[in-house]
Amino acid sequence: MTDSLKLSTIPHVAFVPINDKDKAIAFYRDQLGLTLIEDQSPFALIFDLNGTILRATFVGDFKPQQFTILGWSVPDIEASVKELTAAGVAFTRYPGMNDSHPLSIWTAPGGTQIAWFTDPFGNTLSLQQNP
Incomplete structure (x- = not known):
């Protein structure tokens, strides 16, 4: 690892798969209390996890x-x-x-x-x- 890239010292991003914008907002914002930072539909919804980004990514059908x-x-x-x-x-x-x-x-x-x-x-x- 080079001195210029120390992944342990830079912000990270968490991901969660979703397939319905309204359900995701109702759950992650309204029930869990996360702040919705940005709606990047149809790609993702961006929430704040106490300084960490949670990227709720639209993935269509998934298991x-x-x-x-x-x-x-x-x-x-x-x-x-x-x-x-x-x-x-x-x-x-x-x-x-x-x-x-x-x-x-x-x-x-x-x-x-x-x-x-x-x-x-x-x-x-x-x-x-x-x-």
């Missing part, structure tokens, strides 16, 4: 991946889950999760707590709180 593609590290996962639930976000309970947690929060062996949800396109997103 969502079965793993998390975007996540947030939160200081209080229970409060965050409750707030998003109040905004209409439904959290996912996977087979094998501890079914006793009323908010669908799973605790990993290392102590990290994770809660998963999907966007209107089937993309898996998550919240996590580190121990």
